Amino acid sequence: MTHSGTTKPKGSIAAAPEKIPITLTVNGTEAKLSVAPWTTLLDALRDHLDLTGTKKGCDHGQCGACTVLVDGRRINSCLTLAVMKEGAEVTTVEGLAHNGELHPLQQAFIDHDAFQCGYCTSGQICSAAGLIAEGKAKSADEIRELMSGNICRCGAYPNIVAAIQQAMERS
Amino acid sequence: MIPFQYTRASDVADAIKQIAADPSAKFIAGGTNLLDLIKYDVATPTRLIDISRLPLRNVEETATGGVLIGALVPNTDLAYHPLIEARYPLLSRSILAGASQQLRNMASTGGNLVQRTRCFYFYDATTPCNKREPGSGCSAISGINRINAILGTSQSCIATHPSDMCVALAVLEAIVHVTGPAGARTIAFADFHRLPDNTPQLDTNLEPDEIITAIELPAKGFSTNYSYLKIRDRLSYAFALVSVAAALELDGDTIKEARVALGGVAHKPWRSSAAEVVLRGQRAEASTFANAADILLRRARGFGHNDFKIGLARRAIVRTLGQAARGTPQSISDKKIR
Numbered sequence: 001m002t003h004s005g006t007t008k009p010k011g012s013i014a015a016a017p018e019k020i021p022i023t024l025t026v027n028g029t030e031a032k033l034s035v036a037p038w039t040t041l042l043d044a045l046r047d048h049l050d051l052t053g054t055k056k057g058c059d060h061g062q063c064g065a066c067t068v069l070v071d072g073r074r075i076n077s078c079l080t081l082a083v084m085k086e087g088a089e090v091t092t093v094e095g096l097a098h099n100g101e102l103h104p105l106q107q108a109f110i111d112h113d114a115f116q117c118g119y120c121t122s123g124q125i126c127s128a129a130g131l132i133a134e135g136k137a138k139s140a141d142e143i144r145e146l147m148s149g150n151i152c153r154c155g156a157y158p159n160i161v162a163a164i165q166q167a168m169e170r171s
Numbered sequence: 172m173i174p175f176q177y178t179r180a181s182d183v184a185d186a187i188k189q190i191a192a193d194p195s196a197k198f199i200a201g202g203t204n205l206l207d208l209i210k211y212d213v214a215t216p217t218r219l220i221d222i223s224r225l226p227l228r229n230v231e232e233t234a235t236g237g238v239l240i241g242a243l244v245p246n247t248d249l250a251y252h253p254l255i256e257a258r259y260p261l262l263s264r265s266i267l268a269g270a271s272q273q274l275r276n277m278a279s280t281g282g283n284l285v286q287r288t289r290c291f292y293f294y295d296a297t298t299p300c301n302k303r304e305p306g307s308g309c310s311a312i313s314g315i316n317r318i319n320a321i322l323g324t325s326q327s328c329i330a331t332h333p334s335d336m337c338v339a340l341a342v343l344e345a346i347v348h349v350t351g352p353a354g355a356r357t358i359a360f361a362d363f364h365r366l367p368d369n370t371p372q373l374d375t376n377l378e379p380d381e382i383i384t385a386i387e388l389p390a391k392g393f394s395t396n397y398s399y400l401k402i403r404d405r406l407s408y409a410f411a412l413v414s415v416a417a418a419l420e421l422d423g424d425t426i427k428e429a430r431v432a433l434g435g436v437a438h439k440p441w442r443s444s445a446a447e448v449v450l451r452g453q454r455a456e457a458s459t460f461a462n463a464a465d466i467l468l469r470r471a472r473g474f475g476h477n478d479f480k481i482g483l484a485r486r487a488i489v490r491t492l493g494q495a496a497r498g499t500p501q502s503i504s505d506k507k508i509r
């Protein structure tokens with residue numbers, strides 16, 4: 001018996017399924033694109049729409065780097081198919097600033113030095129925007145718990161919590 | 172990953188028709204488990220049937236005083252629903268103890284039940300695994316089995332069911348509503364998940380062409396004396412090594428009714444009627460809880476790396492029952508275990 005883990009072409013699927021046209025509203029602008037069924041929302045944003053602010057860390061829901069807001073709620077874009085989000089409103093880190101002014105969370109992350117390498121930061125900021133909209137976290141403990149879906153390899157956690165607290169107070 | 176096609180189901184009948192016509196198709200709801208498994212070549216559907224737009228998103232009271240939860244209600248919405256927070260706080264707490272807020276925003280109630288094990292070898296398509304490839308052997312029994320089961324195991328599989336929500340649903344004795352080509356039926360929660368025996372490829376008694384439409388909670392919610400305690404390698408965003416859901420009904424110091432289920436230790440949420448019987452009529456105190464723990468774990472067996480789970484589970488059971496009896500359920504955000 002073999003235990004091959006690599007992709008083996010199967011007869012029935014030799015002809016790749018056709019691309020599917022979809023419409024998304026990304027950062028307030030309507031985007032029409034044509035994607036393979038297996039294209040994740042993350043890959044659609046990065047590779048089809050050139051919005052590379054959203055990062056791919058693990059691609060398996062384990063790090064939060066790919067966090068975006070869909071219809072106002074934070075989700076992991078790596079575990080979502082773009083075709084499933086047809087018609088949805090997507091906000092990425094590129095869509096947070098308004099009229100050249102940073103989003104309060106972006107400003108707070110700068111004020112508190114809440115990053116080192118910055119790789120997790122766009123996910124942290126989108127996640128924190130979702131957190132504030134949910135209104136469930138008040139104490140630092142609650143912020144830590146409800147931000148646990150965003151891993152920071154550099155360990156900037158204390159400053160991230162402080163930045164979120166600042167943005168929360170001002171929102 | 173192998174390429175797959177994508178279709179949408181227009182209603183429940185259409186979903187069943189589509190899945191019955193294509194044995195290599197799978198439903199996709201939140202996608203948080205299935206897409207993960209597809210990326211690892213563990214799941215290889217050639218077609219995904221998107222059920223996420225079906226109108227199964229209501230949480231409503233039933234005529235018998237319970238609550239009916241649509242299969243597509245996201246985990247977050249369920250955990251924060253006023254009816255659930257007020258009457259079934261054990262369910263709320265168990266959901267919020269699982270995954271992350273982003274994942275809970277995506278994950279559906281039905282999908283949570285059908286999520287698959289996190290056994291390392293199940294996830295590694297290059298190793299033998301009876302659950303992934305029946306007959307190939309079990310790599311975990313003599314491998315790195317720290318996260319594996321200590322109860323209800325078989326020679327073919329020692330995997331655990333990873334859900335937190337299901338541990339609470341077992342205590343609450345939920346009823347699973349499903350529909351298939353032959354019509355609708357209900358499955359008692361205790362009969363929904365299976366033990367591995369010699370068919371570990373089957374996690375549940377759901378037929379491949381059936382869809383979960385709703386989960387029903389009976390009226391009894393144990394909203395006064397309950398607790399969900401989850402022990403894991405990190406304080407958050409990690410699967411349970413051991414978890415305990417406990418619910419009590421007290422008359423002063425005396426236990427009138429008791430239910431306990433364990434997570435992270437078996438192929439399904441683990442209950443023992445004998446353990447619950449010894450709790451009834453007794454004083455709610457540590458020695459009583461220790462008796463129940465002994466009975467729950469009587470047949471527990473470790474496989475080396477996971478031997479520690481037996482002692483950990485014993486202490487966690489006593490703690491959780493104590494928290495329930497005192498009316499001080501484990502906090503989600505304050506990680507101190509009291």
Ligand SMILES: Cc1cc2nc3c(=O)[nH]c(=O)nc-3n(C[C@H](O)[C@H](O)[C@H](O)COP(=O)(O)OP(=O)(O)OC[C@H]3O[C@@H](n4cnc5c(N)ncnc54)[C@H](O)[C@@H]3O)c2cc1C
Pocket residue numbers: 060061062197198199200201202203204205206207222242268269270271274277278279280281282283284285286333334335336381382383384408409410411
């Ligand atoms: C990093 C990470 C950490 C996690 N941590 C935890 C944790 O700590 N605790 C925990 O409990 N869970 C945890 N999870 C698992 C998560 O809860 C599940 O993935 C989720 O509940 C699955 O729901 P879904 O709707 O996304 O399912 P999907 O991925 O869409 O589907 C899963 C399976 O269910 C089937 N299915 C879905 N809906 C139905 C239906 N209505 N009828 C019949 N079949 C259906 C699908 O065909 C598929 O086989 C974690 C997941 C990740 C990725």
Ligand code: SF4
Pocket residue numbers: 288290291292293299300301302303308309310311312319327328329330371
């Ligand atoms: S324990 Fe079960 S899932 Fe894990 S390797 Fe063995 S057969 Fe596979």
Ligand code: FES
Pocket residue numbers: 055056057058059060061062063064065066067076077078079
């Ligand atoms: S890239 Fe999506 S969670 Fe890591």
Ligand code: FES
Pocket residue numbers: 114115116117118119120121151152153154155156
């Ligand atoms: S700043 Fe480097 S990973 Fe968070």
